[in-house]
Amino acid sequence: MAMKRFVLLLSILMIITSVSAIAQAKPVTLTFWCGSAYYNSDEAKKPQSEWAITKIVKQFEALNPGVTVDVTPIEVSSETIAKFKAAAIAKNGPDVIELWTGSYLFPLKDILVPLNKYISAEDRKNISGWDAVTYNFEKNGDILAYPIGNNYAGLVYNKALIKAAGMDWDKNPPKTSEDFRTALKKIKETGVVPFGFDGSKGRILHYATIYWWVEESGYERLVTNANGTTKYEDDKGFINLMTYMRSLYEDGLTNADAATSVDYDSKFSTGKYAVTVGGVNNAKAFEAALGPENFGFLPFPSMSARPKVKASIIGGAGNCVAIGNYSKNRDLAVKFVSFLSSKASFIALTKSVTTFPARTDVTLDDLGWTNDPFRQKIFELSKNFAFWVDNSIPAYQYDEMKRFFPNILTGRLSPQDFAKQMDKLVQDKK
């Protein structure tokens, strides 16, 4: 009898073990909506199997037998976020998705996994930009994603055109708003468009105007304007900046089609504009077009006598990678995201993407940039930067600025009236 019981127990145990073994061996597929922080436009022309991110994913799969990562390239945009929301509600969204940080990320809190308990101490220490992915920038708030590639922006210029105007910005760059205006006037005399604006794309607003606003008004003011505690109308930094940009257009120091131009980058690349805005993301293309000897990067001259933010570039972790809270493979997804953010993965990615790794333990030597003066300069400047404003204030307010900035440039809307309009918008939303 005892023998019979023993055999029965043994059989049950064997069955349980085999079932669990089968269950363990069951292949798992992680879905990953991967944006441009992981691949560049040149790679997009090649088969996906040749992309750097595909090779990193293969490494992860090799380290985790039975796991397949299904990579879908996307363009991170408002439309993609809307698709993600719909998919998340239907619980068939991706396990892992690339998103924008800050105010773009926070409204998605209800469909994302708070990662606080999953993030290793090592990742916390070595990855930078956690503030940008922490709910409402609160000190101990929910961490909604891993920050990824950092972009930084300032002014880019054509050294040959600057030299033709009798200046050398490598040795003697403009340091104040008036220095900058004087320099632009000198360039104008040579018959070249001094400052290339792209009113409709919004980069002039996104990089330069916004930087100068933050410098003069400070982040606290931005936040209080955005929540209605203070008024845009009383924000001198905001009004002064808009007035300054308008005056550059009015004085003919910008391209005539500043309000509608969509090809500022190609015109800068072909030597039609002497200066424009540029960041790590498009510097490679500018450098290739002008030649490294003619491509220069200029930190923003200071517009304020008493700056509240003392930096010279704008940027930071604009993109991040998050996990949907409907994911059935949450632990594995976290493991994958952590792998993507590892030092080795970032170094491998940096050879293909244009952004800087969001890690504090990566050196210029690791990245192979010791002979690259542009990246060296940005690397140095990135130790002190102003964070993206569009990631800091509600999207509807930034959209309004983007929508009306061309009207301010062309004088159809005064900065004061626009500021009042912004205040009304904030009140309406309340």
Added chain:
Amino acid sequence: MTDRKRKELTISLLGIAPAVLVLLVFRAYPIGSVIWNSLTNWDGLFKHDFIGLRNYLRIFRTDYFWKTLANCFIMFINVPIQIVIGLVVSMLLYEKTPGWRFFRSLYYLPQIVSAVIVGYLFAIFFSYDGPVNELLRFAGAPKLAIEWLGRRPTAIGVVITALIWINIGWQGVLMLGGLSSINPSVFESAKMDGANFFQRTFYILLPMIGRVIEYSFIYSVAWTFTGLFPFIYSITNGGPGYDTTTLDFLVYQKAFREDSALGEACALAVILLAIVSVLTLFQRRLSDRANSWSE
């Protein structure tokens, strides 16, 4: 009710049931759902509280709604122009003007090109350094070379031109269909009676294709309210400011940009539906009267 009648009724009801079902699923449900969502603060996720008419009140209080509505009405200018040009084209084709077979295809060509492509083409044509301005500079009128898409009147003008250009072929073919349904003997007897081209056009042709013009008018008006999205998106992106934003584009902006204000976007869609319905009813009444007068 006799058995036979009951049987007939059952068969007829069963006959129309699939169509009714399709209508209910694909028309009534989405419309009902949009109306319901317009009364909520839906953000595309889990925020979905009933807020009554607050979305509507907020919309009516904003300046951009009235500006956008005005833009839609200004865009109407495209309707009579495209109908008149379409009519002229159809008459030239009907009269078999030399080369009519070639022109018939040529006029219809824009219709088979994607609206977004047409939009981008117009945006390039009217950009500051585009072909239109280059032509003006070449012709010795550099002052006329302006930022066409940077000011409201000219930007709307460019959009209207694109709308007319893409629709001439469609209008031409539609009118040609109407003309072909008229018995040729009517024109022949009019000619024999000494009616000239204009008399034939205004006393015979136009009254006889009144219903076709009516259809074209109603369809084009509704399309102007609901179908301009690809043009606005690719030519001006609604700017500068809200200067060229139309209601259908605004629905998209509210829903898929900014803060995903889907409740507000639904309210805008309901307003759009109401406007198009009222306009269509009004036009039908008006054209019914005109047609009964001509008959």
